[in-house]
Amino acid sequence: MAPRTGILLYSGGLDSLLAARILLDQGIELIGLHFVLPFFSPHADPADTAAARQAARIGLSLRHIRCGRDYMDMVERPAHGYGKHINPCIDCKIFFLQRAREEMERTGAAFVATGEVVGQRPMSQMRHMLNHIEHASGLDGYLLRPLSARLLKPTVAEDEGIVDRERLLDISGRSRRRQMELAARYEIEDYASPAGGCLFTDANYERRLRDLFAHRPDYDLAAVYLLSVGRHFRLNERTRLIVARNEREGSALERARDSADCLLVPDFKGPTALLTGDVDEATLALAGSIMLRYGRPEGINAIQVFRRGDDPRTMTIARPIGEDELKRAALA
Numbered sequence: 001m002a003p004r005t006g007i008l009l010y011s012g013g014l015d016s017l018l019a020a021r022i023l024l025d026q027g028i029e030l031i032g033l034h035f036v037l038p039f040f041s042p043h044a045d046p047a048d049t050a051a052a053r054q055a056a057r058i059g060l061s062l063r064h065i066r067c068g069r070d071y072m073d074m075v076e077r078p079a080h081g082y083g084k085h086i087n088p089c090i091d092c093k094i095f096f097l098q099r100a101r102e103e104m105e106r107t108g109a110a111f112v113a114t115g116e117v118v119g120q121r122p123m124s125q126m127r128h129m130l131n132h133i134e135h136a137s138g139l140d141g142y143l144l145r146p147l148s149a150r151l152l153k154p155t156v157a158e159d160e161g162i163v164d165r166e167r168l169l170d171i172s173g174r175s176r177r178r179q180m181e182l183a184a185r186y187e188i189e190d191y192a193s194p195a196g197g198c199l200f201t202d203a204n205y206e207r208r209l210r211d212l213f214a215h216r217p218d219y220d221l222a223a224v225y226l227l228s229v230g231r232h233f234r235l236n237e238r239t240r241l242i243v244a245r246n247e248r249e250g251s252a253l254e255r256a257r258d259s260a261d262c263l264l265v266p267d268f269k270g271p272t273a274l275l276t277g278d279v280d281e282a283t284l285a286l287a288g289s290i291m292l293r294y295g296r297p298e299g300i301n302a303i304q305v306f307r308r309g310d311d312p313r314t315m316t317i318a319r320p321i322g323e324d325e326l327k328r329a330a331l332a
């Protein structure tokens with residue numbers, strides 16, 4: 001018999017927690033793969049999250065894998081297109097499952113499992129699409145969906161008795177009732193909402209990301225992370241401004257100063273900002289007027305300019321930007 005070890009795609013959501021619990025209850029050894037989406041701070045530890053703590057609580061060990069540039073290339077050009085916003089759910093699943101298959105082959109595990117439920121999501125969980133995703137990720141016969149398994153063709157792991165099919169479930173559709181009942185039975189309380197934390201499904205984030213793809217093809221992962229921080233403005237074809245909304249975001253921008261061209265710190269009570277692209281006197285003045293708009297100007301207002309390769313200097317800002325001009329520059 002093949003080893004009773006499986007790979008589980010773990011998102012931190014209830015469905016993947018339940019899938020893990022069902023398999024762990026059968027005495028199967030699981031390796032949880034947790035793909036860390038690019039919105040997660042490069043300075044934060046993925047092991048120090050609610051999702052990781054919940055996995056530990058049910059006895060699931062995790063490997064955290066940060067999504068890199070190859071993942072973003074898929075997001076930019078998904079073979080199966082987008083959902084409602086810039087969410088490439090079908091290609092995203094295939095991407096994760098291909099990595100999981102490689103891990104299965106590398107470790108000698110018997111199967112790959114997910115928390116998917118037949119018919120739960122309009123785009124990627126329809127039955128024909130589940131079959132297509134399984135095939136496209138090279139997992140024909142090796143992809144187990146414990147929550148819906150009894151409605152699907154038995155996998156090799158079930159046929160070989162590695163997994164007991166009788167102890168798998170037959171959940172389908174959009175209702176979460178049975179999952180909630182199972183959560184109560186297993187005393188699982190603290191879990192992420194479905195697709196929780198995926199900003200590709202957010203309209204504002206979509207505008208920012210499309211702007212990045214259009215204006216900065218050589219972007220790095222730090223730039224992708226920064227799309228989730230602050231207010232964003234396109235000052236001209238070559239220059240984008242990020243303005244912090246609070247102290248936490250101000251600190252995030254200061255930490256990211258090496259990946260931008262210019263850090264702007266107000267002398268008045270107001271937000272820190274980051275400029276990427278061409279920085280000249282006109283863009284600095286425009287950026288300063290936006291910072292003033294979100295700050296509390298008093299008397300002579302100045303900003304500290306920390307431009308890459310230059311000595312720091314101070315610049316006086318005449319007045320806050322007008323509302324019409326602000327709206328034209330705002331990305332979200």
Ligand code: SF4
Pocket residue numbers: 087088089090092093195198199200201
């Ligand atoms: S919601 Fe986000 S993380 Fe989930 S499959 Fe879609 S794109 Fe991927």
